[in-house]
Amino acid sequence: MVEIRVAAPLRAHTQGSKVVYGEGTNVHEVLDDVGRRFPGFRSGLFDSDGALRQFVNIYVNDEDIRYLGNLSTPVSGADVVSILPAVAGGAS
Amino acid sequence: MRSLLGWLEDHYPGMRAELFDADGNLHRFVNVYVNDEEIEDLQGLETTLGWEDEVAVIPAMAGGATTAPNAPATRFSPEQAVRYSRHIILPEIGGVGQRKLLNAKVLLIGAGGLGSPAALYLAAAGVGTLGVVDFDAVDLSNLHRQILHGHANIGRPKVDSARDRLADVNPDSRVVGHPEALTSENAMEILGQYDIIVNGSDNFATRYLVNDAAYLLKKPLVDGSIFRFEGQATVFMPGQGCYRCLFPAPPPPGAVPSCAEAGVLGALPGIVGVIQATETIKLILGLGEPLVNRLLLYDALSMEFREVKLRRDPECPLCGDNPTISELVDYEALCGAPMAATGG
Numbered sequence: 455m456v457e458i459r460v461a462a463p464l465r466a467h468t469q470g471s472k473v474v475y476g477e478g479t480n481v482h483e484v485l486d487d488v489g490r491r492f493p494g495f496r497s498g499l500f501d502s503d504g505a506l507r508q509f510v511n512i513y514v515n516d517e518d519i520r521y522l523g524n525l526s527t528p529v530s531g532a533d534v535v536s537i538l539p540a541v542a543g544g545a546s
Numbered sequence: 547m548r549s550l551l552g553w554l555e556d557h558y559p560g561m562r563a564e565l566f567d568a569d570g571n572l573h574r575f576v577n578v579y580v581n582d583e584e585i586e587d588l589q590g591l592e593t594t595l596g597w598e599d600e601v602a603v604i605p606a607m608a609g610g611a612t613t614a615p616n617a618p619a620t621r622f623s624p625e626q627a628v629r630y631s632r633h634i635i636l637p638e639i640g641g642v643g644q645r646k647l648l649n650a651k652v653l654l655i656g657a658g659g660l661g662s663p664a665a666l667y668l669a670a671a672g673v674g675t676l677g678v679v680d681f682d683a684v685d686l687s688n689l690h691r692q693i694l695h696g697h698a699n700i701g702r703p704k705v706d707s708a709r710d711r712l713a714d715v716n717p718d719s720r721v722v723g724h725p726e727a728l729t730s731e732n733a734m735e736i737l738g739q740y741d742i743i744v745n746g747s748d749n750f751a752t753r754y755l756v757n758d759a760a761y762l763l764k765k766p767l768v769d770g771s772i773f774r775f776e777g778q779a780t781v782f783m784p785g786q787g788c789y790r791c792l793f794p795a796p797p798p799p800g801a802v803p804s805c806a807e808a809g810v811l812g813a814l815p816g817i818v819g820v821i822q823a824t825e826t827i828k829l830i831l832g833l834g835e836p837l838v839n840r841l842l843l844y845d846a847l848s849m850e851f852r853e854v855k856l857r858r859d860p861e862c863p864l865c866g867d868n869p870t871i872s873e874l875v876d877y878e879a880l881c882g883a884p885m886a887a888t889g890g
Contacts, residue, residue, distance in 0.1 A: 463773055509795075511793070516852075516853055516854045517855055518854065518856075520859070536843075536852075538841075538843075540792075540793040540797055541772070541778060542748060542750045
């Protein structure tokens with residue numbers, strides 16, 4: 455099981471949960487697994503072509519997957535996957 | 547006092563020449579304070595001391611090694627020497643560092659949740675020129691987090707409220723108000739007047755505008771953002787990545803909950819804003835390790851701080867190897883409205 459941390463703006467897609475868990479050997483598999491349990495999760499992250507939406511970044515531990523293997527980046531139970539969308543609030 | 551200074555000389559070789567001239571008098575450019583009073587106003591070197599007293603030895607001249615070639619290298623006033631004494635006695639800051647702060651020009655984008663705490667601490671630290679970009683007026687709903695403003699200022703332009711409050715915090719800080727919306731027409735001219743940009747904006751359009759202008763002008767950008775109970779902070783140094791390396795384009799409407807819909811813990815921007823002030827001060831002084839290439843993530847509910855690494859994206863449209871953006875872009879500024887580019 456891989457731990458996935460979901461930043462606040464995307465928690466609408468995980469029924470409010472900050473931490474969810476998924477099975478898989480790489481980022482794509484793990485996110486797919488979560489998507490099976492949370493409707494809307496997949497479309498919140500991926501567009502209709504299956505590409506990660508531009509305003510969302512994914513990290514394995516502290517590294518951006520764009521500089522690892524993108525969605526094929528391997529993960530194991532020791533890793534933490536973080537999903538961070540763009541946030542604009544400056545509180546006004 | 548004389549015996550204390552003698553003790554210093556005995557224990558720190560070379561101290562004598564720093565403190566005393568050839569005639570055995572204290573150098574004119576060295577001020578010695580007991581608590582907050584200069585010994586010239588007391589009994590000079592015969593001033594008696596008790597264990598509760600705090601002695602500060604402060605060189606009054608701080609000139610010479612500043613980053614700005616035209617920076618005046620004048621003495622601190624007696625009031626400044628006292629006001630900044632807690633900075634000056636830090637070896638890492640000293641009179642030289644304090645002079646750098648007084649000569650620095652920092653621009654705050656927004657005098658709201660993030661801009662308020664940042665402005666307060668930057669003024670307190672003695673940043674000599676503080677620009678504030680904000681076209682809003684103070685509203686009652688602001689007061690739960692925008693600690694720069696108070697009840698008496700409801701209805702007043704935020705730049706005026708900021709100017710008055712910051713003048714009370716520190717008259718050394720000259721506040722320059724820019725009560726206008728930032729657009730592709732004015733951003734370069736406004737940001738160009740400052741050394742460091744502190745981003746406290748509350749919408750994507752301004753974020754991209756400030757990011758692009760700061761990069762094109764080669765100014766460091768101290769960035770912060772918040773949402774509900776979470777905050778982020780980083781420092782974008784031109785050439786080492788920018789906001790577009792992280793997010794090449796703004797999200798479509800509805801994809802991320804808008805400003806007013808989500809709500810926010812009042813104390814949240816307080817932490818992030820002070821982190822921004824801290825990073826700004828570190829940049830001015832050249833101290834410590836800044837949040838360059840590091841995105842600090844703060845979760846107030848679990849009280850966790852985490853970091854992820856940021857990099858310059860070689861394919862970034864602004865600062866990458868083959869940039870496609872060389873002019874500022876005006877995205878539609880309203881939260882939730884269609885994000886169509888109208889310029890650039």
